Amino acid sequence: MDEASHCEEWTDMKFIFASDSFKGSLSSEWIADTLEETARCFFPACETVKLCVADGGEGTVDAVIKASGGQYRTAAVHGPMGELTQAAYGVLPDKRVIIEMAAASGLPLVPSQRRNPMLASSRGTGELILDALQAGYRDITLGLGGSATNDGGMGAMAALGVRFLDEEGSILPGRGADLGRVRRIDDSGILDRVREAHITLMCDVTNPLVGNQGATYTFGPQKGADPRQLAELEAGMEGYVRVLQDTYHIPIGQAPGGGAAGGLGAACMIFLQADFQSGIKALLQLTDFEKHLEGAQLVVTGEGRADGQSADGKVLSGIGRAAARNHVPVIALTGCIGEGAQNLYDCGITSIFPIVEGPVSLEESMARGEELYRGAAERLFRLLKGVL
Numbered sequence: 001m002d003e004a005s006h007c008e009e010w011t012d013m014k015f016i017f018a019s020d021s022f023k024g025s026l027s028s029e030w031i032a033d034t035l036e037e038t039a040r041c042f043f044p045a046c047e048t049v050k051l052c053v054a055d056g057g058e059g060t061v062d063a064v065i066k067a068s069g070g071q072y073r074t075a076a077v078h079g080p081m082g083e084l085t086q087a088a089y090g091v092l093p094d095k096r097v098i099i100e101m102a103a104a105s106g107l108p109l110v111p112s113q114r115r116n117p118m119l120a121s122s123r124g125t126g127e128l129i130l131d132a133l134q135a136g137y138r139d140i141t142l143g144l145g146g147s148a149t150n151d152g153g154m155g156a157m158a159a160l161g162v163r164f165l166d167e168e169g170s171i172l173p174g175r176g177a178d179l180g181r182v183r184r185i186d187d188s189g190i191l192d193r194v195r196e197a198h199i200t201l202m203c204d205v206t207n208p209l210v211g212n213q214g215a216t217y218t219f220g221p222q223k224g225a226d227p228r229q230l231a232e233l234e235a236g237m238e239g240y241v242r243v244l245q246d247t248y249h250i251p252i253g254q255a256p257g258g259g260a261a262g263g264l265g266a267a268c269m270i271f272l273q274a275d276f277q278s279g280i281k282a283l284l285q286l287t288d289f290e291k292h293l294e295g296a297q298l299v300v301t302g303e304g305r306a307d308g309q310s311a312d313g314k315v316l317s318g319i320g321r322a323a324a325r326n327h328v329p330v331i332a333l334t335g336c337i338g339e340g341a342q343n344l345y346d347c348g349i350t351s352i353f354p355i356v357e358g359p360v361s362l363e364e365s366m367a368r369g370e371e372l373y374r375g376a377a378e379r380l381f382r383l384l385k386g387v388l
Contacts, residue, residue, distance in 0.1 A: 013046040013388075014296045015039050016328075018289070020053045020303040020315040022335050025369035028052040028063065034370075035300055038377040042385040049292045053301075053315055056202035056279035057145025058102040061090040067287035068092050075131040077124035080105045080148040081114060089128055097137045098286060101125040101261055102146035105155075107223060110148050115224025117150035117233060118177040122264050126159025133193040141282055142268070143202040144261040150176045150220055150233055152209070152240045153267025161190040162271055176262075179236030182243050187271060199274035202282040204313060207259035209252060209266050210237050215259030223262070237263065244270060280318030289319075293326040297388075300380070301349075302333040308340020311347050320348030333376050335365060353380060 017035040021028045032050035039046055052063035064070065070092040079085040090098040102108070104124030107115070125142075132140055149155065154164050154174030163186040164172045172178040208214050216225070216234045225233060240263075241253040248270055252258055257276050258266030268274035277285075284290070293299070301319045303310065310316045316332055323330045329350040337354050344352065355376035356365055365372060 013043045014049070015043075015046055016049045016051065016292055016296050016299045018051040018053055018299060018319055019301050019333065021059075022302075022304040022366075022369060022373075025304070025335070025366040026373060028054065028059075029066075030370075031302065031373065034374060035377055038374070038381050041378075042381040049296070051287055051289065051292070053280070053283065054143075056100065056143030056204065056282070058100065058106060058108065060100045060143040060145070060202065060279075060283070061088065061098050061103065064092070064098045064283065064286045065090045070098075073131070073135070075128055077104045077127040077131075078121070079109050079124055080120040080122070081110055081116075082121065085109070085124070087124060087128055089132065091137065092286065095137060096139045096141065096286065097132045098141050098143070099125070099128050099132065100143035100145070101264065102143070104128050105149050105261075106146045107148040108146070110224075112224075115148065116229075117148070117220055117223040117225050117262065118229055119175055120149040120223070121151050121155030121173065121175045122147065122149045122153055122262065123155035123159050123174060125264065126156030129156070129199075130159055130191075133191070133197060138193075138197045140197055141200045141202055141286060142274070143279070144205065144265060145203070145279070147219075147261040147264065148223055149264070150216055150223060150225070150237075150262035152179055152237060152263035153261070153265070153271075154178060154182075156264055157267050157271050160194050160271070162187045163189060176233050176236070179233065179240045181236075182240050185243060185247050190271065194272065197272070199268060199272045200282060201257070201260070201265060201268055201274050201276045202279050203257055203260045203265060203276055204279045205260040205265070206256040208254040208256065209241055209258040209263050210234065211254070215263045218259065219262065278313040278318065280313070280315050284318060284322055289322055290326060293323060293328050296326075296328050298384070299323045299328055299330040300333060301330060304335040305338050306332055306334040306336070306341040306344060306352050307338030308343055310341065311343035316344055316349060317347040320344060322348070324348030331380060333373070333380065335369075
């Protein structure tokens with residue numbers, strides 16, 4: 001790229017870089033920095049907008065704060081296994097709040113040998129919500145990815161004033177092992193400020209609370225549950241669902257997304273009247289993506305693998321649709337192209353460029369990720385320089 005010094009000063013070029021990470025290989029931030037560096041080799045005076053992208057799990061708060069100029073706020077909360085810990089969430093300039101449950105109740109907070117959804121609780125997530133409410137914030141977006149819990153959201157709701165009672169009227173702490181012990185729910189103590197808030201759930205999971213595709217059987221194994229515990233948790237969740245439905249007369253057991261974050265999705269729907277929104281749609285709103293599109297000539301996005309699932313509410317389709325509404329072309333740089341990737345062309349993606357240069361194994365492509373991505377970025381901007 002030694003021809004940079006001979007480039008014409010393109011003063012009206014504006015590029016937006018908003019790629020998902022390539023899991024296990026390249027971070028969203030590294031990709032944005034690399035695209036900016038490469039673009040300026042060919043368009044030295046171009047304007048660039050770098051947006052980190054996440055889907056509601058770990059890293060979501062960082063991505064939104066970097067894009068919006070927000071600030072971190074830290075609170076002392078209970079971690080998933082009951083230990084006290086410090087967890088941060090984001091406060092945006094317009095006073096909206098972004099919380100990721102992974103910060104307080106996430107799987108990475110629990111060493112692999114201690115993971116046990118029978119004992120884990122989402123209480124810390126409720127404590128983060130409570131801290132935001134006590135600080136005066138009323139517009140909260142909650143990312144539901146990466147939980148260590150399977151407690152039906154009881155722990156989080158208990159932190160906000162809901163009481164889950166056993167048959168003797170004793171208050172349950174709200175862990176996975178407590179699901180089957182719930183006989184009555186008392187929400188009279190839920191704080192007024194909770195009812196005043198608008199809660200948006202940032203989530204791409206559509207699993208229900210119970211069943212073979214429910215919270216327990218789908219996500220329980222990765223949280224440390226063995227076959228015996230899975231059966232016990234599922235039976236407990238079924239009992240919990242019966243109490244919820246008898247109390248609130250809502251068919252919550254099969255509600256899409258209710259099984260997100262070990263059932264926290266369902267609890268937020270019932271007790272917080274929360275709205276679901278796809279992770280990428282919520283992120284684009286929080287970062288004012290469509291405002292950034294004004295005057296842009298091109299968006300570069302991407303993810304590790306582009307396939308049919310990418311067109312189903314994921315990062316590529318969300319960015320593509322938003323850009324298409326604003327008549328901005330979108331190029332996707334991806335690790336590889338899988339079956340069904342052509343569906344992305346109906347979602348606003350203009351073209352897809354794999355970063356590999358020939359036959360290569362997954363292991364090799366991940367090991368050489370930075371090298372391959374830099375090469376693909378150079379080819380892309382060399383092409384643009386030739387046609388613009």
